Amino acid sequence: MTLRFRAARTVVAIAVVATAVSACSSKANSGTDAGNAPAGAVKTGVGVTADTIKVGVLTDLSGPIAPLGKNGLAGSQLFFEQQNAKGGVCGRKIELVAYDNKYNVQNSVSLFPTVNAEVIGLTNFSGAADVLAVQQSIKKDKMVVLPSSYDSSLLSIPTAAIPGSPYDIETINGISYLIEQKKLAAGDTLAVIHYPTGIGLNVLSGARAAGKHFGVKVVEQEVAPSATEVTAQVNAARAAGAKVIVMGTAGTQTVAAASVVQATGYDATILATNLISAAALATPAKDALLNKVVLTSNTVPLSSDNPAAKAFGDAWKAKFPDTLVTASAGAGYVFAQVFNAILEKACDNKDLTRDGLITALRSLTSVDSGGLQVDLDFSKAGQPASRTTNILKPDADAFDGVKLVQAGYSADFAKQYQPGS
Amino acid sequence: MSEPRRRRLPGRGQALTVGLLVVAVATPFYVGPFWLQVGLTAMAYAVAAIGLAIQVGVAGQLSLAHAVFMGSGAYLYSFLGGASTGQVTGLGWPPWLAALGAIVLTALLGALCSPISARLRGLYLGVASLGLVFIASHVMQRFGALTGGPGGREVPPLRLGPLDFSDDTTWVIANVPFHQAEKLWMLGLAVLAGAYLVARRMVAGRGGLALHMMRDSEIGAAAMGITVWRYKASAFVIAAVYGATGGVLLALLTGWVVPESFGFDASVNLLIMVVIGGLGSIRGAIPGAVFVSALPLLIARQAQSIPLISGTGDSILGPGTLSTFLYAGLFIVTIMFASGGLDRLVALAVGTRRPQRRIAGGLPGKYAQEG
């Protein structure tokens, strides 16, 4: 009895003291309201002051995929520096704020409230699972984020703007292209080797839909993201008589699959989204990559004859003379380009608030990237911003390891396909 | 045995405990979203880590599967309390019942897993339990109707009678608006305090004594009339209950659960919390959880202000990498030199004269290959 009494007394005492202490809190309501701009001026909100706009990057800067994250960040930084040199947006300088989630969902979750309170939006949010995990906050606080994963399951978040064709549409375009090239025909079989997660399942649903539409039989083989060994999966594909192997994996497994296909004399074409490091062409896998692989991408190769790509390459070399230009750096650059376009649209509308950004996003029917990436149209929430894909081939002479085969390819079926259906 | 018998805390300890509680209760009145979220996450992990501390430290059952129990709690709560949508099914129970159901069902899962521990010992048990993590991941990815698959599913907000822990309502206390994070802070604090007190009582009681004895010598314990398999099972069930409770808290913080939160990394991190907190210590699990879940973010935040982001990936360190080095370094130094873990540091701070009794050399038998 005394014990219980003592406990109760302690609780009450603590509550009283705590409440007393908190009476002078700075968080106490003082009746401020946001967006109290004079008429005619630009309305501002979170992350925007009279002379800066804070834009966030939430990605892996020290974990297993940190090299990609850091190059992407540097690419975005390069773009915004150029933009700031031209006077910024709305007379304000863009300030890039980077957060490191160490490739861990829980870190993204813990960091998100800070990010949310600091920046107007995220120009690069890495990890599809990370974006999905904080989607309630994204929806509630109406933050525009550009996920760096082209995973169509992110279309369910209205303000997550995937700057390109999602993986399933990319896969459909790729398969359709291979049919046009007579690598595959109705009645044939194709195999999908895929991760059991995000990108893998996305590619799988694209391949299934394409298979149904084109009358191609689809066999499925799963591979764990931690496994670098795909020999058994490739052998199974061969046993099933597959003429095309679609990879729903990262670059490592794609290269390994190509090597096995080449070494066993298996006559098949490998289709994958371009996640292959240019350095892979300096390994024994070179011949396999050149002979067997067709790649899809939302961007054009940085080594191509495009003036915008050249300009980017030159700017990169001037700023980072010791680092090779990589695809991830280019991706960071085009992501910044898209976010910048949204900001400029919002500036035209004189509304640099979160709401203003969404309105701007929805009115963005094209982004001038100088041809660096596929055409984008963000006007319809829940719909992919693009249904076109660039077809690439590995190329040992290009510094980024790829050459453009066909720009802006779009299959008729890709235009009517509904992600998630 | 390693926990002190119930006795009055010395004056300094009592003052510190009360002081700490006052600070903890007052915190949401002052701090911003970063500290709230980091603190909340640490609380959720602390609750789960206490359960693991009992299982590993007190009962000597090495488990690398604790994240499975957290995941089970989080997903079951979402399933039982969530509504059915096009993608996922849910039973739509009232949230309090869903939380309770999630904990009870996870306890059952713990009981189902316990036969493994009856057969295996030490590191063998640890690695075998790791298998559960991969099987659980498979289930979370596969059973899309229940779990939402890799994309995860929504977590219904908690309502306990008149208390609404969602963002739909805002409480105003002492003129400070309480949104979801502030409200959950108070809930988390209460749950953590309760979890800690219950754990201490359990460990100090007869059951705890039996668990200790079983850790030190199964044969000795059996000779003393302790039904070893039953106590092994109960250690699993206790761990499951704490894990599930921590999991529900963690799920409430984000409003959405994804399989990635409950994988291998989370399991290993939970084990680090317990070891760094001081093996066998209930109290140490709390600073252990703070160390592992909050410290990397705190260091990264400080490192952010160091202007190193000016080059690209490979050439420079960058604040992220620097913070990882600093964290790993601290982690190594703590285990190397703070014998008895963080618990020992807490003991020094509260002025417990007599160091809590620990078994010399850690846990003989259990973690060596000899019996």
Next chain:
Amino acid sequence: MKWKKHLVTRFLEAVLNGVSLGSLYSLIALGFVIIFRATGVMNFAHSSFLLAGAYVTATVSAKSGFLVGLLAGVVTAAALGAFTQLVILRFSKDKSHLGLSVLSLGVNILAVTEITRRIGDNTLPLHDPWAASVWQFAGITVPVSRIAALAVAAALLTGFLLLFRFTRWGLALRVSAADREVAALVGVPMGRVSWTSWAIGGAMAALAGMFLAGFPAPGVEPSLTNSAMRAFPAAVLGGLDSIPGALVGGLAIGIAESVTATYEGHLGGFGSGASGLVAYVVLFAVLLLRPDGLFGTKVVSRV
């Protein structure tokens, strides 16, 4: 009858492919086992040893040829292993096996972060002599690199068994594995046994890393670290303190994974993706029957 022959070839191919994968698991498991036998520590830093060895092999062999590179890689990983024991574990106040195992996890975070940073957005070719060459017979293809791996694993296994039997080091290791306290009492230099074992474990990891990064994998990438974890069940399956167990465990897990991957298309539904799990399913089954692994020292309790 033709399809039957085809089925047989296919199964044989799956098994051979499993052996080739399993030989790598065996090499990794061998390193685990030697460290565990000598010090009772589950080495969580093994993946960093593996990555460090492969990384140094790749960078050095680019300039000085493969053999020099391999030697440098093996020495580096061995040094890392010895360093872990001599500088970190030996001075730890927490001497429990669990504490030391967790400590090795800290070493792992440090080393992997640093090497990942050095590799960057890159794939480093190994410059190994067998490169992409394969052997083909009866319609089955096996990469030469894997045959080399199997040969190395078998040679090392034999070597270690002989060392155990006929050298003082082997005797010391056997005694310390049987009973650490008695070993110290009878004058076994425990310190030296410990750090040499860590160094040898590191060297094994470097060899495994070299083979893992070789064909059909493109080269050294940070994702190699995941592979060490995949060999974890192999070490436990054979018995954590058994050298032949490491070989058998590695092969068993390799074959099980390969065979499941080959046939999981027929399992359908929940069974798809089973190849990622099968290592643990096999592990559960074996451990429930034999709690100390296939070849592990049986624990006998005398009251």
